[in-house]
Amino acid sequence: MLNNDGKPKKIVIVGGGTAGWMAANLLASRWKNTEICLVESEQIGIIGVGEGSTPHLKLFFDAIGVTDSQWMPHCNATYKNGITFDKWSNIKGFESYFHPFAAQTDDMLTVPLFFKNIQAKMQGYDVNAHPDSYFLETYLSKNNLGPLPAESFPFGIAYGYHFDSALLGKFLTEHAQNLGVKKIVSTVSDVLVHNDGNLKAVKLSDQTLLEADFFLDCSGFNSLLMQKTLKVNYQSFKDNLFNDSAVVMPSEISSILPVETKATALTNGWAWQIPLQNRFGNGYVYSSDYINADQAETELRDHLGLLDSDVEARHLKMKVGRVEKHWHKNCLAVGLSQGFIEPLEATAIALSFNTVSQFMLHYQEGKGTNKFESAFNQDINSRFDGIRDYVVCHYKANQRLDTDYWRDNAKNSNISETLSRILYLWTNSQNFADDMIKYKLMGSYQPKSWACMLAGYGVFPQTNTNQTIDYTAHHQEMAGLGDFIRRCGLNFNAHNSLLTP
Numbered sequence: 001m002l003n004n005d006g007k008p009k010k011i012v013i014v015g016g017g018t019a020g021w022m023a024a025n026l027l028a029s030r031w032k033n034t035e036i037c038l039v040e041s042e043q044i045g046i047i048g049v050g051e052g053s054t055p056h057l058k059l060f061f062d063a064i065g066v067t068d069s070q071w072m073p074h075c076n077a078t079y080k081n082g083i084t085f086d087k088w089s090n091i092k093g094f095e096s097y098f099h100p101f102a103a104q105t106d107d108m109l110t111v112p113l114f115f116k117n118i119q120a121k122m123q124g125y126d127v128n129a130h131p132d133s134y135f136l137e138t139y140l141s142k143n144n145l146g147p148l149p150a151e152s153f154p155f156g157i158a159y160g161y162h163f164d165s166a167l168l169g170k171f172l173t174e175h176a177q178n179l180g181v182k183k184i185v186s187t188v189s190d191v192l193v194h195n196d197g198n199l200k201a202v203k204l205s206d207q208t209l210l211e212a213d214f215f216l217d218c219s220g221f222n223s224l225l226m227q228k229t230l231k232v233n234y235q236s237f238k239d240n241l242f243n244d245s246a247v248v249m250p251s252e253i254s255s256i257l258p259v260e261t262k263a264t265a266l267t268n269g270w271a272w273q274i275p276l277q278n279r280f281g282n283g284y285v286y287s288s289d290y291i292n293a294d295q296a297e298t299e300l301r302d303h304l305g306l307l308d309s310d311v312e313a314r315h316l317k318m319k320v321g322r323v324e325k326h327w328h329k330n331c332l333a334v335g336l337s338q339g340f341i342e343p344l345e346a347t348a349i350a351l352s353f354n355t356v357s358q359f360m361l362h363y364q365e366g367k368g369t370n371k372f373e374s375a376f377n378q379d380i381n382s383r384f385d386g387i388r389d390y391v392v393c394h395y396k397a398n399q400r401l402d403t404d405y406w407r408d409n410a411k412n413s414n415i416s417e418t419l420s421r422i423l424y425l426w427t428n429s430q431n432f433a434d435d436m437i438k439y440k441l442m443g444s445y446q447p448k449s450w451a452c453m454l455a456g457y458g459v460f461p462q463t464n465t466n467q468t469i470d471y472t473a474h475h476q477e478m479a480g481l482g483d484f485i486r487r488c489g490l491n492f493n494a495h496n497s498l499l500t501p
Helices: 017-030 056-064 068-075 110-122 136-142 165-178 224-229 293-304 348-365 373-396 404-411 417-428 432-438 447-457 471-489
Strands: 010-014 035-040 078-080 082-086 096-100 145-149 160-162 182-185 188-193 199-204 209-211 214-217 234-236 245-251 261-266 269-275 280-286 314-317 321-323 331-333 492-494
Touching: 010 017, 010 209, 017 035, 017 056, 017 165, 017 348, 056 068, 056 160, 056 348, 068 165, 078 145, 082 136, 096 136, 096 447, 110 432, 110 447, 110 471, 136 145, 136 471, 165 182, 188 224, 199 224, 214 224, 224 331, 245 293, 261 293, 269 293, 280 293, 321 373, 331 348, 348 373, 373 404, 373 417, 373 447, 417 432, 417 447, 432 447
Parallel strands: 010 035, 010 214, 035 182, 082 261, 214 331
Antiparallel strands: 078 160, 082 096, 145 492, 188 199, 199 209, 234 321, 245 280, 245 314, 261 269, 269 280
């Protein structure tokens, strides 16, 4: 049944965690006349692999009317300007690079000069084309400055967060309940289906039946409603992305809190370092085809200097891929139940937010029908596939080649046509950014992001040129850009000071 405004009268969400409670908050804040009930089992914990986000988490909190000061202290949260990728390349001068989030200053001196010098580097000129010299958020991170400018600074700057997943889930639970969401602590034992294939009800372990007009599957990798009950097909990304496992453990936090996630390449995968107010969150994402769990744990402990420590490690398995339909019948899959792309770019929350937000728009536009189900699924699949291509490129373009793992990733031919075209344009286009737009390759990531990665790795042809370039002008341009960024940085405060209660 529907309300007069075309919204469901009752929604049941199966599963909590970050995805379930994000969905509950979005639905409750926008569909105020809809009864929302969330079933959460005490037996199933929050995986909490990444504990980091893109700027989409701020968009989510803005959408439900929650400020940084209201939630960050409860979740030991810190700010995030971007990600440092360390040791993904062995090319001299390109062993590390920082990928910043967006700032309005990018459109001024930054991006145009970056692409100008990339093109010159492609032609063999000895110019500075490393991304670390070009972006305000890179400067902020190097100087431990937070992303909140003085009011007098007239340019916007995007930022993400680091947070404790369990505490964030607790905060979102309480906030949703204050919005009227009903929480039931139980386990779903069965799912009932109408003759037409739509979901009718979920049966709880105490035999209670929860009927609803619409259901959200937030049951994690189990995908109880979408895959197990509705039999929606699942597309694995195993051929594209080798990593299927992770080992995680905490370590002692530093006195000065970094404003970045760090992703360091190891022998058979990569390790993250995420700064919270009370600890570092660390993990090693790897492929079990190349290294076993004990070896991975030992390598992570060695990387962290914790070989002799008794700190407990958790081992996780990852199912990398996506469903073919995220909305099917009267069910929407959100979070791990709809798919997962390894946490390299911390996109899980962004995908959950976009899934729920776009669903609500399409559902309302269709006046409570499945009229726009196909268009919605195409849109979300495109977002997943675009993120997959960008993450795959990190491995395909890696410049290590010191182990079978890295060599096999570089040789991997199981990449999409879109990624193949982007890589072709990188080395053959006279204007990479314009051609990405021209050939409709703009997807989940902008040309700036692709350029940061590929230039950050040092992916430039070994060419010689007989042409001359005015290096004096080049150095003057770079000096002017550096001064511009430095002076912009005067409008920002130390990261630690932003977190003081």
